Amino acid sequence: MNQAIEVYSDSDLELFRDALNKLFSEQDGAAAIRSMRQPECDWDFHCSTWQGVCEHGLLPSPVDAFDWSTLPLLSEVFRSMGEKLVTLPLLESIVSHVLLSSVNLSLNDFDEASLADGRQRIVPIQIESNLSGSDCSNLSLRAGRLSGSCEGVFTRSADGFLVLAKADAGVALALVPASNVEQEYLGVGLDGSRKYRLQFKDIELSDGLCCTDSAAVLSALESVSVIANILLAAQLQGLSEAAFSRTMEWLKTREQFGVLIGSFQALQHRAVRCFLLLEKMKALNTHNLTQINGVSGARQAIESKVFAAASATALTAEAIQMHGGIGMTDECDIGFYYKAAHTLAHRYGGRDRLLQQITQDQ
Amino acid sequence: MTDVAIPESPEAFRTFCRDWIADNAPDGIKGTMQTMDDAPWGGRQASFKSDDQKLWFERMKSMRWIVPDWSLEYGGAGLDSTRTAILKDELKRAGCRPPLSSFGIAMLAPVLFKYASEEQRLQHLPPIANGEIRWCQGYSEPGAGSDLAGLQTRALRDGDSYIVNGRKIWTSYANKSDWIFCLVRTNTEVSKHQGISFLLIDMQSAGVQTQPIRLISGQSPFCETILDDVRVPVGNLIGEEGQGWEIAKYLLGFERGMIANASGSKRRNSLLSQAKALSAPAAGVDLLSRAVNADVEEKAVDALVARVQKGIAEGALPPSYASLLKLAVTENNQRRLGLEYEMALCSDASSEFDDAYQTLQSQWLRSRANTIEGGSSEIQMNIIAKRILELP
Numbered sequence: 038m039n040q041a042i043e044v045y046s047d048s049d050l051e052l053f054r055d056a057l058n059k060l061f062s063e064q065d066g067a068a069a070i071r072s073m074r075q076p077e078c079d080w081d082f083h084c085s086t087w088q089g090v091c092e093h094g095l096l097p098s099p100v101d102a103f104d105w106s107t108l109p110l111l112s113e114v115f116r117s118m119g120e121k122l123v124t125l126p127l128l129e130s131i132v133s134h135v136l137l138s139s140v141n142l143s144l145n146d147f148d149e150a151s152l153a154d155g156r157q158r159i160v161p162i163q164i165e166s167n168l169s170g171s172d173c174s175n176l177s178l179r180a181g182r183l184s185g186s187c188e189g190v191f192t193r194s195a196d197g198f199l200v201l202a203k204a205d206a207g208v209a210l211a212l213v214p215a216s217n218v219e220q221e222y223l224g225v226g227l228d229g230s231r232k233y234r235l236q237f238k239d240i241e242l243s244d245g246l247c248c249t250d251s252a253a254v255l256s257a258l259e260s261v262s263v264i265a266n267i268l269l270a271a272q273l274q275g276l277s278e279a280a281f282s283r284t285m286e287w288l289k290t291r292e293q294f295g296v297l298i299g300s301f302q303a304l305q306h307r308a309v310r311c312f313l314l315l316e317k318m319k320a321l322n323t324h325n326l327t328q329i330n331g332v333s334g335a336r337q338a339i340e341s342k343v344f345a346a347a348s349a350t351a352l353t354a355e356a357i358q359m360h361g362g363i364g365m366t367d368e369c370d371i372g373f374y375y376k377a378a379h380t381l382a383h384r385y386g387g388r389d390r391l392l393q394q395i396t397q398d399q
Numbered sequence: 400m401t402d403v404a405i406p407e408s409p410e411a412f413r414t415f416c417r418d419w420i421a422d423n424a425p426d427g428i429k430g431t432m433q434t435m436d437d438a439p440w441g442g443r444q445a446s447f448k449s450d451d452q453k454l455w456f457e458r459m460k461s462m463r464w465i466v467p468d469w470s471l472e473y474g475g476a477g478l479d480s481t482r483t484a485i486l487k488d489e490l491k492r493a494g495c496r497p498p499l500s501s502f503g504i505a506m507l508a509p510v511l512f513k514y515a516s517e518e519q520r521l522q523h524l525p526p527i528a529n530g531e532i533r534w535c536q537g538y539s540e541p542g543a544g545s546d547l548a549g550l551q552t553r554a555l556r557d558g559d560s561y562i563v564n565g566r567k568i569w570t571s572y573a574n575k576s577d578w579i580f581c582l583v584r585t586n587t588e589v590s591k592h593q594g595i596s597f598l599l600i601d602m603q604s605a606g607v608q609t610q611p612i613r614l615i616s617g618q619s620p621f622c623e624t625i626l627d628d629v630r631v632p633v634g635n636l637i638g639e640e641g642q643g644w645e646i647a648k649y650l651l652g653f654e655r656g657m658i659a660n661a662s663g664s665k666r667r668n669s670l671l672s673q674a675k676a677l678s679a680p681a682a683g684v685d686l687l688s689r690a691v692n693a694d695v696e697e698k699a700v701d702a703l704v705a706r707v708q709k710g711i712a713e714g715a716l717p718p719s720y721a722s723l724l725k726l727a728v729t730e731n732n733q734r735r736l737g738l739e740y741e742m743a744l745c746s747d748a749s750s751e752f753d754d755a756y757q758t759l760q761s762q763w764l765r766s767r768a769n770t771i772e773g774g775s776s777e778i779q780m781n782i783i784a785k786r787i788l789e790l791p
Contacts, residue, residue: 288790300791305784306777312788313727320702340695392691399671 053110057117060089066122067370070229081193081231082125090114091155096130099137099144099152103260105330112271112326119275122373124230126158128268132261133159133199139257142212143245147197159212160195162235163187165385167201168262176202176237178209178247183240190230193220198235207251211242228380263338265385267329270322270341273349273381280356280374281315284308287360304359311355314348336398339391346382353378405476412482416489423458427451428496435500442533443577456530459498466504466528473520474528503527503534505657507580510650514638537567537581537624538647545778548591548644552626554583554598561598563629569772573609573622577602582647585640595643599635616764651774652718655725658773659704669694670738677745686742693738700731719786722779729769730776736763
């Protein structure tokens with residue numbers, strides 16, 4: 038049985054939250070998303086915020102095994118990112134580093150220190166939709182040569198790609214410098230993130246840049262799944278907290294029929310339902326976070342993600358409803374939470390796939 | 400009380416508790432409480448489901464451990480909070496059920512501690528602590544359910560007594576209870592909330608009648624209680640005249656906590672495992688999906704209960720959060736029992752006339768009351784909206 042991970046004291050967490058609040062308040066998340074939607078925009082995230090996050094030393098090492106005791110603090114970062122609608126390539130970097138440290142690929146084409154402090158970034162490819170290695174046939178690795186193409190949300194300033202590909206003996210991971218890959222901008226996703234198509238044209242890779250031990254790759258993916266689900270649950274919680282808070286403010290200031298709309302019982306009961314969803318989400322996330330100390334926490338991580346996803350999508354939909362017509366406009370930020378909730382809910386496995394995993398495992 | 404010396408130090412006390420429980424807890428009182436009826440209710444008409452249940456009640460009573468943290472003069476053992484927590488921990492570890500189910504302990508006692516005179520405490524607390532007197536609650540009336548403050552039962556002062564007339568409804572187990580704590584109207588000249596008082600009435604008084612109400616579950620845990628010119632000593636008034644609404648609200652917080660506990664997820668077996676045990680094609684994909692969803696939901700509710708109970712106990716959360724628990728737990732209980740019943744209907748292994756099936760059917764039907772009793776879900780939402788969310 039795993040020992041519970043270290044639980045940070047409330048005062049430690051409060052200090053950390055204050056620091057994150059200060060850091061993330063430097064940018065307006067909704068405004069950043071609006072900017073990123075413009076075709077002429079040449080950035081995918083706020084560089085100074087990214088540097089600020091990395092300076093906390095929370096990026097996992099790309100060489101050493103993942104330190105599970107950092108999960109509560111990482112969760113706090115993702116909660117704050119959700120709350121402030123901040124877009125950063127943090128999950129991408131965490132996933133890459135966890136995989137790299139698990140399969141020991143050569144980092145000769147990169148600077149280890151720069152990876153550790155976020156100045157260089159390696160982006161995972163095909164991992165998100167293929168955590169079980171079930172279908173990654175878009176890309177194949179045969180005799181040390183990588184071919185194929187895929188689409189997804191990638192940051193254009195990546196220094197390298199860590200690719201999950203089909204191999205003769207199952208699945209493989211390949212590390213490819215970004216300069217070897219053709220990138221084509223496709224457009225903007227639901228949450229404002231920018232999508233690209235990547236082309237890998239028969240790229241020759243040395244042995245040190247490939248891991249064809251399928252069992253080792255699948256094992257590393259299990260860790261990634263636990264970490265990603267927990268962090269996404271935290272991000273979904275953060276955005277739900279913010280959407281709820283904004284909605285409460287609206288109910289207490291908006292007047293119709295000569296009275297504040299928050300005085301109507303129909304809206305009060307909707308608000309209470311949202312509050313209950315939020316409180317259950319917070320309680321479950323907090324509880325499960327104290328139980329997870331490795332891949333044996335897969336079930337708890339799935340529970341947190343599934344519950345947070347269902348609650349956040351429902352809560353943000355209610356938030357739009359309670360805002361009324363203004364909630365449907367792009368001018369009002371509340372819609373961004375709804376879109377973010379739906380996007381995050383489907384990252385690293387949607388509800389049906391995750392629940393199916395529990396059903397099969399039990 | 401037993402003459403056994405109780406150790407003072409926490410370590411020695413834990414060992415003492417563990418040994419005592421090993422020597423004194425019969426096997427028949429171990430296991431999860433499914434309903435409050437799984438422990439005896441005490442009172443003048445006390446009955447026990449088994450010899451083990453009676454033995455456990457008497458042994459715990461002899462130790463004054465039915466309410467171990469109450470002081471000696473009130474019938475408790477006077478244990479401090481540390482030793483009380485140790486005892487509860489050891490009882491839980493050994494899987495022991497409570498020795499007594501009691502509205503007196505769960506609901507009335509907090510009111511007596513806060514609002515009653517010392518004389519009233521000494522009169523009523525020891526019989527509660529010893530399970531000698533069973534209490535019921537006289538709040539709702541045929542015309543005052545969710546609008547509780549609209550109650551019409553009148554208590555008119557007549558010398559050293561009140562003369563009480565009215566009808567109370569949904570008085571749980573009134574026909575088996577010895578005393579009733581009642582909300583009565585003592586003043587009709589002031590606002591409806593200000594005219595209410597909190598009165599204790601002996602059910603053996605002349606003019607008290609009870610009529611069980613048959614529910615959709617086939618059971619009759621609730622009664623209608625008729626008060627017809629019942630003479631009640633003025634000394635049975637708790638607090639001041641007109642203070643009843645304040646006391647009523649205070650008590651309701653404890654009632655909601657009790658309902659949340661009683662309706663809580665006592666059955667720890669997962670719904671998914673029950674669904675998977677059904678033979679195909681009875682457990683279709685939809686049933687499996689709903690079962691696993693319900694398991695996750697229940698875990699979230701359990702986490703919420705633990706978090707909120709801790710928060711209220713430590714003073715970090717206001718008592719109004721009990722309404723959030725009541726809302727969450729009762730709805731979860733309905734969802735769980737609904738699915739369990741649906742699975743029983745799908746099962747080839749159970750007959751409609753099996754005891755287990757009948758019990759489940761009764762529990763499933765009974766659970767519909769969970770979201771009505773003790774303040775309906777809609778009332779809880781009103782409370783949460785006003786007191787927690789501070790909506791206008």
